[in-house]
Amino acid sequence: MTPGWITTTLLDNDTPGGLAVARSRDGFLHDANGPLFPREWLKRQDLPVFAEHGIGHLDGEPVYLLELDSAVHVPGCSWQGLRGFMLQGDHTLYKVLGYAAQIGTWAREHRFCGSCGQAMVQVPRERAMYCQACDLRSYPRISPSMIVLVTRGDEILLARSPRFVTGVYSTLAGFAEPGESAEECLIREVREEVQVEVKNIQYMGSQCWPFPHSMMLGFHAEYAGGDIVAQADEIEDAQWFNVHELPPLPASRSIARYLIDLYLARRLGHAEPVLPG
Numbered sequence: 001m002t003p004g005w006i007t008t009t010l011l012d013n014d015t016p017g018g019l020a021v022a023r024s025r026d027g028f029l030h031d032a033n034g035p036l037f038p039r040e041w042l043k044r045q046d047l048p049v050f051a052e053h054g055i056g057h058l059d060g061e062p063v064y065l066l067e068l069d070s071a072v073h074v075p076g077c078s079w080q081g082l083r084g085f086m087l088q089g090d091h092t093l094y095k096v097l098g099y100a101a102q103i104g105t106w107a108r109e110h111r112f113c114g115s116c117g118q119a120m121v122q123v124p125r126e127r128a129m130y131c132q133a134c135d136l137r138s139y140p141r142i143s144p145s146m147i148v149l150v151t152r153g154d155e156i157l158l159a160r161s162p163r164f165v166t167g168v169y170s171t172l173a174g175f176a177e178p179g180e181s182a183e184e185c186l187i188r189e190v191r192e193e194v195q196v197e198v199k200n201i202q203y204m205g206s207q208c209w210p211f212p213h214s215m216m217l218g219f220h221a222e223y224a225g226g227d228i229v230a231q232a233d234e235i236e237d238a239q240w241f242n243v244h245e246l247p248p249l250p251a252s253r254s255i256a257r258y259l260i261d262l263y264l265a266r267r268l269g270h271a272e273p274v275l276p277g
């Protein structure tokens with residue numbers, strides 16, 4: 001038995017047993033023990049199952065995802081969104097749910113071939129959907145996004161989007177566009193969002209961000225010029241904050257928070273944080 005969580009494409013839906021999670025548009029089903037259920041018990045609950053996917057092994061036990069058409073009531077259970085679980089739940093289980101969410105979303109959105117419109121089928125033992133007519137394979141979609149902490153000595157540049165929790169300021173972020181390197185994307189995003197120039201770009205680490213399928217590439221960069229002009233619609237406010245007078249910051253499991261905490265630790269001589277997976 002290998003401890004921990006390992007993803008796999010090798011599970012057979014016809015083999016009974018194992019564990020399962022159930023997902024609807026309202027999130028994952030939970031009972032008092034959390035989001036993992038004995039799979040055979042879950043399958044007896046008369047759920048509107050849209051698709052079933054074998055997703056991995058947790059401490060050696062096979063784990064399946066039941067994708068549901070709707071968030072039906074199951075006695076003793078409730079539905080909880082992935083973001084809420086990220087903030088409070090067990091880290092390994094969060095990885096299981098994050099992977100399940102991405103596989104479920106991708107399979108649901110690739111039922112038909114994007115080229116000819118015919119129904120696609122799941123390729124056995126591979127995480128791919130296949131169109132026989134076009135000989136086309138579609139793999140799970142991952143969207144690379146740059147995230148950067150821009151600093152100027154004792155000051156750090158943080159911004160807030162109208163979508164954020166009230167009061168919270170975070171690092172700048174944005175999706176890569178075709179034709180860009182990670183560094184080019186970062187420079188463009190910082191220019192677009194605050195009209196600031198940066199230098200000495202340093203890669204700090206990455207994080208899977210399953211909302212719905214981002215791969216966050218985290219950087220540190222130094223200020224090189226320009227005055228902050230916040231981008232209309234995208235950025236509600238952006239400011240230089242002194243490291244001793246910070247606003248409410250993003251959740252501790254986010255790479256945004258890690259980039260901020262790491263800079264503070266190095267600047268102020270504290271213990272360095274660990275990058276959350």
Ligand SMILES: NC(=O)C1=CN([C@@H]2O[C@H](COP(=O)(O)OP(=O)(O)OC[C@H]3O[C@@H](n4cnc5c(N)ncnc54)[C@H](O)[C@@H]3O)[C@@H](O)[C@H]2O)C=CC1
Pocket residue numbers: 143145147170171172173174175176189207209211212214216250254255256257
């Ligand atoms: N883990 C973390 O610490 C943080 C993660 N993020 C994530 O970073 C990602 C990018 O951040 P944003 O500032 O929202 O991006 P952004 O600055 O590129 O703007 C978002 C806009 O980009 C467009 N867009 C959406 N999906 C896209 C895609 N796959 N490719 C290209 N364009 C797309 C849409 O018009 C959307 O309104 C998001 O998934 C966000 O949730 C953002 C901040 C912190």
Ligand SMILES: [Mg+2]
Pocket residue numbers: 172173174193234
């Ligand atoms: Mg952005």
Ligand SMILES: [Zn+2]
Pocket residue numbers: 113114115116117118131132133134135136
């Ligand atoms: Zn096709």
